[in-house]
Amino acid sequence: MKKVNTNIFLIGIVISLFVQCNYRTPSNTRFSKVCDIEIPKNIEVIKDEYQDMWQDYAIEYEIKLTIESQEKLIESIRKSKFYNPNIFINGPYTDDMFIEIDNFRAVWAKTESGYKFRNEWGRDLYSASVDTVLRIAKFRESHD
Secondary structure (H helix, E strand, O other), X not given: OHHHHHHHXXXXXXXXXXXXXXXXXXXXXXXXXXHOOOOOOOEEEEEEEEEEEOOEEEEEEEEEEOHHHHHHHHHHHHHXXXXXXXXXXXXXXOXXXXXXXXXXXXXXXXEOOEEEEEEOOOOEEEEEEEEOOOOEEEEEEEEO
């Protein structure tokens, strides 16, 4: 009887440890990889939310940039494999804007107030905006 109680106790501890662990990849790592950019270190995180809706989810990540970190982020965007220097977004995205790499179609483009990123519609949608006037970058991932 003692062995059964000990095993139940150990199983309970293991389960409680797993429940406490957060297996989600950090937002800055997720968006750096998907958007093919380097998110600078000296930033202020304004929002980092994970919204779980059963099999669907959304992640919102918002950061405040310093002048230096904004310059680094813009440089990184311009080096991104998804940056299209020939596009200026001031309306909806069109098919010819996207760059396809490894079956993933996305684009970084210049806007009136900074830069925007978006991938082609699918079950996983990624978007980002960098407002160079307010020095705020917003990233969003959603899965439907």
